[in-house]
Amino acid sequence: MNIVLHYVKQLTSFSGRRLYVNLAGMVVSSLLDGIGILLLIPMLSISGIVDVNIGIPSINEALSFLREFPTSIGLLIVLGAYLFISIIQYIMQRKLNIQNVDIHQSFIHELRLRSYRELLSAKWEFYLNRRKSDIINTLTTEMTRVNTGVHLCMQTTTSIIFTVIQIGLALWISAPITLLVVISGVLLALFSRRFSKRSMALGRVTVELSQQYMAGITDLFNGIKEVKSNRLEHSRMTWVQKLSGKLRHEQQEFTRIRTASQLLYRISSAVLIAAFMYTSVIFFHSRPEQMIVIIVIFSRLWPRFINIQANFEQVSSFIPAFRSLYELQKHSKEDAEVQGTQSGLDEARYTEPLRMSQGIACSGVYFRYRSEEQGYALDNVTLQIPANQMTAIVGRSGAGKSTLIDLIMGLIQPEEGEVLIDGKPLTGETLEQFRRSISYVPQDPFLFHGSIRDNLLLVEPNATDEQIWEALAFSSAANFVKQLPLGLDTLIGDRGMKLSGGERQRLVLGRALLRKPSILVLDEATSALDNENETKIQEVLDQLRGKTTILVIAHRFSTIRNADQVIVLDQGRIVQNGDYKQLALEQKGLFRKLLGTRRDFDNNPPYEGELYDWRSN
Numbered sequence: 376m377n378i379v380l381h382y383v384k385q386l387t388s389f390s391g392r393r394l395y396v397n398l399a400g401m402v403v404s405s406l407l408d409g410i411g412i413l414l415l416i417p418m419l420s421i422s423g424i425v426d427v428n429i430g431i432p433s434i435n436e437a438l439s440f441l442r443e444f445p446t447s448i449g450l451l452i453v454l455g456a457y458l459f460i461s462i463i464q465y466i467m468q469r470k471l472n473i474q475n476v477d478i479h480q481s482f483i484h485e486l487r488l489r490s491y492r493e494l495l496s497a498k499w500e501f502y503l504n505r506r507k508s509d510i511i512n513t514l515t516t517e518m519t520r521v522n523t524g525v526h527l528c529m530q531t532t533t534s535i536i537f538t539v540i541q542i543g544l545a546l547w548i549s550a551p552i553t554l555l556v557v558i559s560g561v562l563l564a565l566f567s568r569r570f571s572k573r574s575m576a577l578g579r580v581t582v583e584l585s586q587q588y589m590a591g592i593t594d595l596f597n598g599i600k601e602v603k604s605n606r607l608e609h610s611r612m613t614w615v616q617k618l619s620g621k622l623r624h625e626q627q628e629f630t631r632i633r634t635a636s637q638l639l640y641r642i643s644s645a646v647l648i649a650a651f652m653y654t655s656v657i658f659f660h661s662r663p664e665q666m667i668v669i670i671v672i673f674s675r676l677w678p679r680f681i682n683i684q685a686n687f688e689q690v691s692s693f694i695p696a697f698r699s700l701y702e703l704q705k706h707s708k709e710d711a712e713v714q715g716t717q718s719g720l721d722e723a724r725y726t727e728p729l730r731m732s733q734g735i736a737c738s739g740v741y742f743r744y745r746s747e748e749q750g751y752a753l754d755n756v757t758l759q760i761p762a763n764q765m766t767a768i769v770g771r772s773g774a775g776k777s778t779l780i781d782l783i784m785g786l787i788q789p790e791e792g793e794v795l796i797d798g799k800p801l802t803g804e805t806l807e808q809f810r811r812s813i814s815y816v817p818q819d820p821f822l823f824h825g826s827i828r829d830n831l832l833l834v835e836p837n838a839t840d841e842q843i844w845e846a847l848a849f850s851s852a853a854n855f856v857k858q859l860p861l862g863l864d865t866l867i868g869d870r871g872m873k874l875s876g877g878e879r880q881r882l883v884l885g886r887a888l889l890r891k892p893s894i895l896v897l898d899e900a901t902s903a904l905d906n907e908n909e910t911k912i913q914e915v916l917d918q919l920r921g922k923t924t925i926l927v928i929a930h931r932f933s934t935i936r937n938a939d940q941v942i943v944l945d946q947g948r949i950v951q952n953g954d955y956k957q958l959a960l961e962q963k964g965l966f967r968k969l970l971g972t973r974r975d976f977d978n979n980p981p982y983e984g985e986l987y988d989w990r991s992n
């Protein structure tokens with residue numbers, strides 16, 4: 376329950392005065408509701424159904440003036456008062472409900488924004504160690520449960536306030552009966568704790584199952600092409616059947632628990648009423664009006680107990696959802712990229728992009744993905760990347776090329792050693808400025824279901840069409856975009872599915888150039904291009920040299936042949952470093968091996984645009 380209280384505290388500090396005013400309104404509303412019940416007494420008395428004289432002097436005195444009126448007038452006065460109070464109470468209740476929903480929804484809105492902000496500010500390592508589908512599940516399914524949980528907490532608070540006031544009024548009318556009802560309610564609530572505990576255990580299963588479900592469907596639709604081509608539909612269907620069966624069973628179990636506790640309360644209610652009646656009539660010879668009071672009190676209080684208990688059970692089943700959201704928020708906050716700020720989101724702290732003058736330096740860098748691993752993904756890496764030059768990183772698959780790029784971009788932190796930008800450590804403000812100056816293009820770029828224009832404006836929201844076309848022309852994408860019937864307004868499908876691999880890469884390259892970066896990072900960003908387009912991109916990179924620092928991983932020979940520097944990685948270590956020609960001539964070097972021993976570089980250099988794949992070695 377502590378975890379729920381944590382969010383309730385957040386709600387009270389977020390809503391402040393509004394919440395307390397609303398609670399005060401509820402107290403008034405329940406008082407009016409109670410007065411409505413009290414008016415039943417003179418109504419019954421005047422109408423002559425029974426002579427209600429319950430022995431409370433203050434009520435009797437208050438009602439004595441009614442005896443001076445004829446029955447019809449007296450009844451009209453009482454009924455008028457009853458109607459007036461009831462209508463006021465209903466109107467008030469409506470306003471309070473609207474206000475409650477407003478407080479609740481504003482809080483959830485804030486909670487959602489806060490969670491997104493913290494997640495977006497978390498460093499890359501936070502995401503490396505987590506299943507993305509678990510995060511999605513927490514932000515969707517579990518957030519919905521938290522939403523309902525907060526609503527139930529507010530509803531339960533209202534119910535408790537109502538109940539306490541009703542108990543107060545009932546005590547005034549008949550203390551012994553009310554005490555009996557309350558004691559029975561408390562005993563039953565203690566007994567019902569087992570239902571709440573079982574609900575919480577089931578809630579844990581719900582979170583686990585919905586995480587599995589989310590992970591499964593994310594994987595399924597990410598790999599739907601492989602599923603269809605390899606006829607894996609049956610195995611996927613079997614998986615869904617099994618998981619869905621567990622979900623169904625878990626929901627049935629929850630309904631069983633909920634209905635069992637409701638059954639217990641209803642049976643107890645009937646038993647208690649019967650027992651009260653019997654003892655009142657047989658042993659205490661109570662009068663009919665007292666019997667009516669018993670029924671009125673019981674029928675007002677008992678449903679409230681049932682309601683509070685049901686809410687407790689449901690909130691208990693949501694505790695694991697609260698915990699899941701709490702932990703996601705806590706860990707993302709702990710893993711903030713720049714502690715104490717929301718890097719990249721804080722517009723007030725906007726930092727200008729960095730204009731690098733000297734370059735990037737790594738000195739004695741060690742990095743591994745898990746501390747328990749023996750080997751390092753980057754093992755004592757020391758290098759210089761001069762500003763405004765082109766540096767290529769090559770090596771076999773798994774050599775550590777992408778890891779090195781991630782480290783240089785400050786996405787991961789070295790275990791030992793440091794990364795310096797113009798001599799300054801890559802942390803805090805330098806990191807923010809540095810990131811603003813980078814355009815990074817991965818092999819599998821981020822394109823969303825929208826138009827070509829929308830996808831480009833993602834990086835430069837104020838870019839004009841002219842600037843967009845210029846960037847597209849630069850990346851050899853303008854021609855194919857012009858041929859599309861809707862041009863820049865063409866929808867490209869999920870992750871750009873309606874475009875070819877090469878078209879996607881040219882589009883993303885255009886987007887990267889639109890930002891006019893001072894550092895361009897290409898991680899196998901030209902792998903899907905044909906020779907003609909690859910040559911064009913090569914020309915663009917040549918034009919950018921001298922103005923932009925270019926860092927490129929490429930498996931293709933032609934992309935890197937004009938690089939100012941080539942860094943050769945093997946098992947996380949730099950084994951060669953120099954210019955392309957010099958390395959190609961080192962007979963025993965890995966670079967030569969990667970290029971292929973068949974080729975005689977001295978006499979027969981490879982021709983422009985030739986395809987070569989390092990990975991085949």
Ligand SMILES: Nc1ncnc2c1ncn2[C@@H]1O[C@H](COP(=O)(O)OP(=O)(O)OP(=O)(O)O)[C@@H](O)[C@H]1O
Pocket residue numbers: 503744745752770771772773774775776777778779
């Ligand atoms: N998220 C990760 N968690 C654990 N190990 C990882 C992770 N990413 C990479 N590695 C490991 O780190 C090493 C270097 O991987 P990296 O992706 O940097 O290689 P690469 O040279 O870019 O390979 P490729 O050319 O195949 O993309 C590999 O042994 C890889 O298995």
